Amino acid sequence: MEKEFLPGTLRDRIQDLMKSRKVTQKELADLLGVTVSTISRFLSGSTDKFGNENVIRIARAFNVSTDFLLGETDVPDRKNYQISELGLSSEAARNLYKGRADQRVVSRMLENKKYLALTRMISKYFNDTFAAGFAAQNELYASLSEFVIDKDTSEAADDVADDLRYMRTNVYQADL
Numbered sequence: 001m002e003k004e005f006l007p008g009t010l011r012d013r014i015q016d017l018m019k020s021r022k023v024t025q026k027e028l029a030d031l032l033g034v035t036v037s038t039i040s041r042f043l044s045g046s047t048d049k050f051g052n053e054n055v056i057r058i059a060r061a062f063n064v065s066t067d068f069l070l071g072e073t074d075v076p077d078r079k080n081y082q083i084s085e086l087g088l089s090s091e092a093a094r095n096l097y098k099g100r101a102d103q104r105v106v107s108r109m110l111e112n113k114k115y116l117a118l119t120r121m122i123s124k125y126f127n128d129t130f131a132a133g134f135a136a137q138n139e140l141y142a143s144l145s146e147f148v149i150d151k152d153t154s155e156a157a158d159d160v161a162d163d164l165r166y167m168r169t170n171v172y173q174a175d176l
Contacts, residue, residue, distance in 0.1 A: 010055065013069050015043060017062045017076075031061045141167050 008016065018028060025043070029036045032054055041047045059066045064076035083093045095101045109115045141164045 007071060007074060009071060010050070010069055011043060011045065013071065014058060017058075017064065021062065028058070028061070032057050 014028075017023070018025070025039045026036050029039045032039075034054065042050050055066055055069055059069055062076075065073065067073045068076045083090060086093075088096075096103060096106065146161075
């Protein structure tokens, strides 16, 4: 979460953001597709005309809410996101919106570092990252087993080769 800003006008907020993010008037003008003089006149107070589109563009450029820019809140964090930005399916969003899933529980889960680590592990499982790792491990065991048998024909070598074969893990039955 970003820091909280002092109350201020649109002009104050833009100046504070430019200062904290080290953005020049020229860079901001380029981002908005306007002239430097348009930015300069607005920031100096020579004009109050700025336009809603520019406010929206600035909010997007600085990744803050329009409510923050307009002085409705002192916390710059965006609160409204497109479902696609969050990566949620429409059904997942609908379940949250309609209260089918307890929003407090979902929030606590998403805020928990252990849950985030678990979701990364599950993602790797679904992406077959783990399966590829176990497949490589099994290849290594098979190669070692063959190497032991090729180099030594004793009963002990056979036991070691059997142990190596038993160490193999079925790639889709490995525990997370």
